Amino acid sequence: MAAGPSRPGLRGRETELKRLRALVEAVRDGEGGAIGLLLGEPGIGKTALLQEAVSLARAHGFVVSHGHAEELHELAPLASLASGLLHGDPPLLSTTDFADLAGHHDQRIWLVERLAQLIEERSADTPVLIAVDDVQWADPLSRFALSVLPARLLSSPVLWLLTGREDPELYGQGPATTTLPLRPLSGTALAELARDVLGGDVPARVEELLDGAGGNPFLAAEILSGVAATGAVGTEPPERLVLGVRGRLADLRPDTLHFLRIGSVLGRAFSLADAAALSGRPASGLSAEVDEAIAAALLHDDGERLLFRHDLVRQAVYADLAPSVRRALHREAASRLVAAGRSSADAVPHLLKSAEPGDLEAIGLLGTASEDVSTVLPDLAADLAVRALELVPPRAPLAYEVGERAIVALTRAGRYTRARATGDALLARQPPLDVFARLQCVLGDTLWHLDDVHELTRRTTTALAAVTDPAIRARLTARQALARSRGSDLDAARETGERALAEAELAGDREARVLALWGLGEIALNAGDCAAALAHHTALSVFDPAFLTEEAVALIHMDDFDAVRRLLRTAGDVPPRPAMLSWTQGTLNMGLGRLDDADADLVTAERLEADLQVPGNLVNIRVNRGLLALLRGDREAAREHLDVIRATVADRPNTGNHAAHRFLEAVVADADGDHPAAAEHVRSAQRDHPFLRWRLLRPHVVQAVHIALRGGDRKLAEDLAAQAAAHATRNPTVPTARGTAAHASALVHADPALLERAVDILLGGPRPLALAAASADLGRALLASGDATAATPALTRAHDLYTRAGADAEADRVRTAPERTTGRPGRRTGRLRPRTEQGWDALTASERKVARLIAAGHTNRSAAEALVVSPHTVNTHLASIFRKLAVRSRVHLARIVLAEDDAGSADDD
Incomplete structure (x- = not known):
């Protein structure tokens, strides 16, 4: 590391430097990923600390991506991250890698997954630091990536260091986050800083001036620079020395001052060509202005762009512009950027600061920008579309066209109530009939998502x-x-x-x-x-x-x-639609009786919906997870899922969720022994439509019949059996439909022969849990009739199927069926191993496969390919593995896997 902290911004930051050093060393030593957040006001020293951490990481062999977010780049997808990913020495990503990402920027989840794969592969050989300065200005796609990637790269040696004026509100599971709020410097630190700059003792008047800096190291450094340059201590007012900018501006030539003001409008970093276009002069004619600004320590040149030395410097220059002048310059900047062939992403930030009602060019550009980002950044697209509508004069015919785009954008962003209100406001203007029809057409999607089918x-x-x-x-x-399709008359539909x-x-x-x-x-x-x-x-x-x-x-x-x-x-x-794909895979695995894999798929689907902030399927996901938990005998987990469902339904009522919600309530109540309440919940599930109308519930009709019979409602049980029979008639080639119909009827009529028929039919189907349920009921019926010999094969089959599926509670019920029926101990067909919550024994079979692949050096992507699952699912498994084993890195995981395999525990895959 460099010598002691003597540069401005580092005095008084010894504690923070120590914590940053610990983060770097922990990631280097294989402790897993980590996040460090440096937070504080402008000029408080965030950038200086970040640069020190970057230097330290490089000295420890890290590959470094050091990016910087900029205020006027909020529409450029991934610009904030890309500013560092492509420009390291060596760069973290190649231009080919990034071009591949850019080609799919409209698929946010895919882009983040692919970016994670690239970083994971790069970090396999050497630790990685990804630093982003001024994250409060990050473009939305970079913010999305930063909210997802740290959790996705939990097990890799990747350190994320972000600076911002406030907490960037990263969400989702991830490594422990270290937050470093930077407080004002102490008087002692300011005195040390003064000695660094001035040398020797610090005059009392300078100490008084430093009090005006409020402990801000940048402001203090500017005061000291002014004192060092002029020697004026008693005559310069503090206001002039604070920032040290206005005094310098006063000494500049008018042309240089004008050039700087134009630059401040373009942003902290700007191209000479853009400034020349806005000033109406050739770039070659601005060399004197550039040289003078650099000499005055206001700008510096990085070889590609001109940068204000600090954002506070730019703000000081910008603040000297009258509001009307700022607005005019922003508007002119937008026009010139468009005329120069630049994208709407470059022009729109200026329009947002300058456009006034009736500005047709601004309305058009905002609409174009909204469409450009609609698939990848729906929230931003909605904001831009709404702003365009606000610029349209109230009675202008253009309002309907622009309003239609706003309704579509708001609906895509999930702002259904706002979309409906926008449409209704336009309809209230009594548009022409053809416009009326178009508006009602686009509002149709909004009303569908609001579940207002009437x-x-x-x-x-x-x-x-x-x-x-x-x-x-x-x-x-x-x-x-x-x-x-949601109504009763499906023939008319x-x-x-x-x-x-x-x-x-x-x-x-x-x-x-x-x-x-x-x-x-x-x-x-x-x-x-x-x-x-x-x-x-x-x-x-x-x-x-x-x-x-x-x-x-x-x-x-x-x-x-x-x-x-x-x-x-x-x-x-x-x-x-990756979340829907995971949901579908989970539904398939439930049908196949692969409960652990199904649960992982459902967790993945919920996580992906949360990442995209569109939890449309959350209730159905949690219903299935609750049913899985009960099959395993985990009532506490089932109740936790039910609590989430209740809160979701209360927050976002949706009649389409009513039946699934009520059925889980029924199953939980039945498991708790409250059979009348359980039966009432099943009746409630049919409030709007028959039970079999709800597709999610069809595999569970036999369970519903059991609940009805235990609740003493034979009529309800008969109704359910009749629905199952009608469904089988409609689907004569579907074994599950025919088998469950026979099963349901057999329960209602207490008919063992019909149970045998159900078993025979389901033996030809693909659903082991349906077969296990029919076999278990057949075995119980035969036991009740006194034929224990005939019951044994059926019970054995049910027990084995439930055990292979991981349905421990059902397997245990089958195993003890003879004892409950006859009072004599039943035949022990196997010993269930209790499922623990921590340690190697807590891992599912799929998790052990993933653990061994990752320990062997596979990336998430290559492990996914080996297991024929998605990398998203592997990530879900890996998060569960790390939680159960209480590890944070692949290094630690490999040690555990090696120890377990050495102990001979590799026999359970």
Whole structure:
């Protein structure tokens, strides 16, 4: 490390330097990843400390990415991170790597995953430091990456050092974060700083002047520089010495002062070409101004751009501009940047500071910028679209076109209430009929997400009476079909969907066709016509790959699990909806009885939704996780999932979640022995539609029948069995539909022969848990009839299936069935190993496979390829492994794996 801290910004920072040194050394020594946050006001010394840490890391062999966020770059995707990733010595990423990232910047989750893979691979050989200065100015995509990447790289030797004026609010699981709030310097530290600059004793008047710096080292250094340069201690007012900028500005030539003011408008860092364009002079004619500004220690040249020596210097120059002059310069900067062929991302930050109502160019550029960032930064896109609408004069016809874009952008960003209010405000202006229809059409998506299908039906019906455009008519009809898919008359809904598809094909409108196929698939699946649902969703998936998961879900309902696996493998490295893909994989693994893998997939889906801040499937995810927990016998975990569901439903009511929520309430109440309450919850699940209408609940109809019978409601049990029978009739080629129908009927009628038929049917299906449940009930029925010999094979099969699935609670119930039925000890078919929460024995089989691959040197990506899962799922497994083993790095994990394998524990995979 360099000699003791004697430079401005480091005096009085010995404690902070010690903690930064400890972070660097811990990451270097294999303790896992870490985050350091340096927080404080401008000039407090954050940058100086960061530079010192960067130097220390380089001395310890780190590969360093040292970036800087800038205020006017908030629309340039990944600019803040890229400023360091590409310019190290050596650079952390190659230009080829970054070009690959840039080509997929519209897929946020994929981009972050790919960036994580690149950093992980680079850190395999040497530790990595990623430093970002002034993170409060980071562009939204860089902020998103910084919120996700530290947790994703938890086990890798990567140190993240961020400076900011306030906490950047990183969220998600990650390594321990060290926060270093920088306080004002003490009087002792300021005195040491004064001796560094002035030498010898510090005059009392200088000490008084330093009091005016408020402990800010930059301001103190400026005061001392002024004293050192002029020797004036008693005559210079503190205001003139504080910052040390205005006195320098007063001595500059007018042309240089004008040049600096233009530069302050362009940002802390700016190109000479941009400043020349804004000043209306050739760049070659500004050399004198540049030289004078550099000589006055106001600017420095990094070879590519001119930079104000500190942002406080730029702010001081900028503050001297009258507000009207600032606005005019920002507006002119936007126009000149556009004229020079620059992107909307360069011009729009200036427009946000300068545009006034009626500025048509600004409205157009804001709209273009909104569309440019809509897929990767939906929140920013919504802000830009709303700002464009605010600039449109209230009665201008342009308001409808701009307003339509704002509704779409707000809906994509999940701001459904604001989108609806924006649309209704435009409709209140009584637009022409064709505009009225278009607005109602785009509001259809908003109302769908708000789960207001009654209003959606009413509005589409009204708009269809006014529409003349064939494409808009087709879209409205398709929206109407989607709304009716939630209603009771599914035959009428199907007719509407078929009409919408015909209209879409006649109009040649892609959006209408997608909506119509989607609606028809939803209608068929809700009606229980799984073959028709598969046909529609397959056509939709071919037409738009974003709907591949809908096709996969339809295949799951058809019991064609092999086709599902083949289809999911075609998703490739850049799936358009990664959270939905993980949900679908989890649904498949639940069907296959792979409970640990299913839970990991569901955790992954929830994490990805949280990363994107669109938790639309949270209730269904937690319902499935709660059901899994109960199969394992973990009632506490099931109740925790139920608490999350209750809070989510209270915060965001959605009738589509009612049945799934109530069913989990029923299962928990049943497990607690409150059978009447459990039966009432099942009745509640049918409040709007029959139980089998809810696709998520179909695999659980037998469990619902059990709950009804235990709750003394035979009529409810008969109704459920009748629904299962009708579903089997509609799906004669689906073994699970036929087998569960037979199972449900057998329970209602206490018919062992029908239970045997259910078992025979389910033996030909792909769902081991359904077969285990039927086998268990058959075994119990045979025991009750006194035929223990015939019961044993059925109970053994059920026990083995439950054990392989990890359904420990159900396996234990089957194992003790003979004792509960006859009063005699049952045949011990195996010994269950209690599931612990910590240590190697707590790891699932999949987690052990991941642990061994990572310990052997695999990256998350190569481990995912070896296991034929996504890197997201490997990351979920790895986070669980680290938590259970209480480790933070791959080095520590490798030691544990080696010790376990040496002890002979490699026999459980």
